[in-house]
Amino acid sequence: xxxxxxxxxxxxxxxxxxxxLLCRILGRIGTEWGPSEKWQAVRNWVHSLSIDQVQQxxxxxxxxxxxxxxxxxxLAQAGDDLRVLDGVLVxxxxxxxxxxxxxxxxxxxxxxxxxxxPVLCQYQRALDxxxxxxMEQEKAISEAMGALEAVVRLVSSGxxxxxxxxxxxxxxxxxxxxxLGTAVSQLQGYRSQVPGAGHGRYTRSDVTDAETQFFVRxxxxxxxxxxxxxxxxxx
Numbered sequence: 001x002x003x004x005x006x007x008x009x010x011x012x013x014x015x016x017x018x019x020x021l022l023c024r025i026l027g028r029i030g031t032e033w034g035p036s037e038k039w040q041a042v043r044n045w046v047h048s049l050s051i052d053q054v055q056q057x058x059x060x061x062x063x064x065x066x067x068x069x070x071x072x073x074x075l076a077q078a079g080d081d082l083r084v085l086d087g088v089l090v091x092x093x094x095x096x097x098x099x100x101x102x103x104x105x106x107x108x109x110x111x112x113x114x115x116x117x118p119v120l121c122q123y124q125r126a127l128d129x130x131x132x133x134x135m136e137q138e139k140a141i142s143e144a145m146g147a148l149e150a151v152v153r154l155v156s157s158g159x160x161x162x163x164x165x166x167x168x169x170x171x172x173x174x175x176x177x178x179x180l181g182t183a184v185s186q187l188q189g190y191r192s193q194v195p196g197a198g199h200g201r202y203t204r205s206d207v208t209d210a211e212t213q214f215f216v217r218x219x220x221x222x223x224x225x226x227x228x229x230x231x232x233x234x235x
Contacts, residue, residue, distance in 0.1 A: 001057070002046055004067045006039075018042045025049075025056045051082075051133050055089050063087055082133070090131045108147075108223040115154055116227060123147035123223070130216050137212040138196035138205060144219035145191040145198075148184075151223050155230045162188050169226070169235045184222045190215065 005018040019038040022045045023030050033041070049057065063071070063084065072083045082089055109127070112120040126143035129136035149162045156165040163185050170181035192198035195205045229235065 001054070001071060002043060004061065004063070004071060005042065005046070005057075007067075008061065021057065021060055022046070025053055051089065058084065058087050058089060061087075088131065108220045108227070111224060111227045112147075112151075116151060119147050119150045119154070122150065123220075126216055126219070130213065135209050135212060137207045137209065138194060138201065140212050140216050141191055141194055141197040141207070144216040145187060148187065148219045148223055148226075151226050155226055155235060187215070187219060187222070 005021075008016050009018055019042050020030060022028070022042060026045060028045075061067075068084045068087075075083055084090075109120065109123060112123060122143055126140050126147060129140035129143060152162060152165045152169065153160065156168050159165065166181050166185050170178045173181075194207060195201045195203050197205070
């Protein structure tokens with residue numbers, strides 16, 4: 001990150017100042033130091049950043065694909081389990097990358113506009129919990145399911161109950177689509193059964209990160225399906 005910060009500063013001909021950026025994020029007060037003193041402060045601050053603070057820096061750096069590749073190469077060399085994907089610091093997921101699943105959870109966010117805009121904050125909380133270090137499994141499951149429930153409710157214009165709303169959407173579809181609707185409806189049952197996700201955390205859930213990723217990705221895929229077919233006038 002130090003290398004990228006320095007290069008961006010050079011390329012901007014002084015318009016981008018890493019020292020000022022870190023001052024804002026760390027709540028520090030700028031000084032009248034010379035360039036060498038300011039750069040030493042940047043070096044010291046970068047090495048002490050928390051995960052959340054690193055993400056705040058990334059949010060303002062507007063990384064190019066080449067810069068992301070460089071940072072990820074350094075993270076891999078260091079044996080770190082983190083990587084940067086589209087400017088977001090996420091846990092390394094080699095299986096997800098191999099199966100082209102890395103962007104699956106992000107696609108629904110682009111669809112949560114217009115009438116679905118109120119759902120975006122909740123879905124974003126699910127993604128934030130999924131990418132937290134360590135992963136906040138129960139919160140990710142709860143928020144992802146809540147976002148799916150909200151989308152189905154908006155499309156069906158029915159009551160607050162997820163199962164009946166989803167059933168009404170697929171009621172006049174072919175048998176296989178109704179079966180798909182039934183499968184999606186079971187996600188609510190999973191959320192309800194996981195301690196701490198649907199009800200009180202009376203015991204350890206023993207849910208793994210991979211299981212949580214699967215659930216959030218599945219909810220995201222269901223959200224995308226419901227919205228896209230709604231936009232096409234299917235229901």
